Amino acid sequence: MAYVQLPVRTINDLNSASDINQLQENCDYVLDYCNNLTTTCNNLTTTCNDLYNLCNEIRTEPVTASRIVAGTYINGNLLSSDYELKIGETAQYTFTSTTSRMLYISVPSGAMYVMKIATTNNMGTSGGGSNFVYLQPNNSTYTNAFRATYSGRNISQTNSNYVTVNSFVIGYNLGFFELSISTVVTAKQVSSQWTMYGDSVNLGATYICGAIWNDISTQWTSLGTLSFPQSTSGYILLTRIQ
16 A cells, blocks of 8 residues: 555546545555554553653662662762662772772671772882771771781792781782672671782782681671771772672
8 A cells, every 4th residue: 555646636636436546545544654653652652651650669769879870880989878789789989099998888787798999009119008908897996806817929929927907908008909798797707819019029919818807796787998008099899799
C-alpha cells in the first residue's frame, strides 16, 4: 500500500474507478499511520511512567552522600559524616598534602572491604618519612593493642619484623598499597602489600604484612583514618565486599 497524491478536490473530480480506488488506498494509509502513531504514543507514555516511578524510588532512597550516576560509586570527597557502603559499592577519594585522611565509612557488623591507595608524591629516593602508614580504626589509636608482621625486600637485603603498635600497619613511606580488611569483632585484621619509594634504600621495595587488633570485644564502628609519616597526596578506592 502506498500513498499517491491525486488531483482530487471535489466529488465531481472523481472521474474514474482508478481514482476512487486510489483514494480509498490513501484513506487506508492514513488510518494505518494513525494507528501506528497511537501505538508509539502509548509506548512513550509507558516509558515516561516507568522513568517517573524510577525517579520517585531514587528520590526516596536514604542516601547521605552524592552518588556518581550510572555506577556503584560514591564520591568520598563529599562525605562529612559516616556513610555505610552497600556490598559492591565503592568510595573514591582524593587527598592533597596531608598526613591524615578520614574515610567517613560506618562499619556494620562483620563487614569486609578491599582498599587501594596510590600516593602521587614525586617518585624518587627522597621525601619519604621512613615510617609506617597506619589505618586507625574508629579514628582512634589504642595503646599497644595491635600486632603486625611484615616481610619484604629492599635494595640491600630481605627484611622482616614483628611489631606491637597502636593501630593497623598497612604500609611504609610512599607507594601503592593494597589492603584486605575484616571487621569481625572477634577477629579484626588487615592484610596488606605494598611497593614503595621515598628513600634510597626502599625505592621499588616490596612488602607483605599481616596486622591484627588484639581485642575481641571493642566494636569496629567507623572504618577510620589513614595516617601518613609525611605530607602525602594521592587517591583511594574503597570497596565493600561483604
